[in-house]
Amino acid sequence: MGKIIISENVSLDGVVQDPTGEEGFRHGGWFLRMGDKDREAWAELELDEALRAEALLLGRRSDEWFAARWLSRSGAWADRLNSLPKYVVSSTLQEPEWSNSTVLRGDVVDEVSKLKQELDGDIVVYASRQLVHTLMEHGLVDELRLIVHPVVLGAGDRLFGETSDKSPMRLVDIRTVGDSLAFLTYQPVRDGWT
Template sequence: MGKIIISENVTLDGVVEDPTGEEGSVRWFTRIGDEDRAAWAEVEYAEAVGASALLMGRRTHGYFLNRGWAARPGEWADRLRALPKYVVSSAAVEDAGWGETTVLAGDVVKEVARLKEEVSGEIVVYGSGTLVRTLLEHDLADELRLMTYPFVVGTGARLFPEPSGFKAARLTGARTVGTALALLTYEFVRP
């Protein structure tokens, strides 16, 4: 059985939206130094190596494609290309050379529950705010990994804009990444 891992870049005030400022928000991802960015990339690569599949929404899938991940050189990009990708979308999506891509259409909860039964290992979710909230609301997420940036940006979509009920989690890991980032890992506790 698969394990759904939500992996997010997040500010201290919970903002996950538009980290590079391309949509007009505050640029926070690019405000870390080169050493911290290299340490972040090492963690992300290790996470990709440990993954069995990627799960994402249509917009996040498009974000990766529009930023050249299908042709980007390097071990991390190679690993992401090699992973099977499952995209939640009511419309067809283009793989654009980014490897095996399967569209999950229809009832998201049923499709993801079926995916968890079919895939062994970690199914990592990047970005995908709407999908993440659905996974959390329906207790489909097993673990939450928050790469926390030392900024309060004040505006932007938050990971938890409106809580949909009580969710218990247990801290299973906390470590500094580089000199400025913190990686917090939580496992959801089921009643």
């Protein structure tokens, strides 16, 4: 059975909006402000995650964003990301942009539940904030991996929006990445608070 892994870069206050500054958000570009040591350690962590992944699960906009940046790259990390099977959740997309992609057109909860049954290993979700909200709301997330950047933005779209109920989490790992990034791993508590 597959595991849905949410892997996100977030600000200290949980903002995920416009990390590279390409969307015009007034606080955009926060991701690019890390130092060389942090960037190298972050890239090693991301490569390791990609090498352990079975597949990627993305929303339409994330598929387009990643495809525009990764298809032309080479090297171990790019080769791995480009070769991984990708599943893109969309009701409007006809042809996915990124290589090795399949569009999941039906009900998101049903389609992702089937995908978890069909695949073994980690199914990693990058970006795709709206998809993350849906997966969290329906209890389909098995693990959260958050790389916390040491910046408070005070505004912007956050990883987690309103939910219908609480979602208790258990911290299972914490590491420092480079000099100033925190890598937090959480798993949902399925049977209430512990």
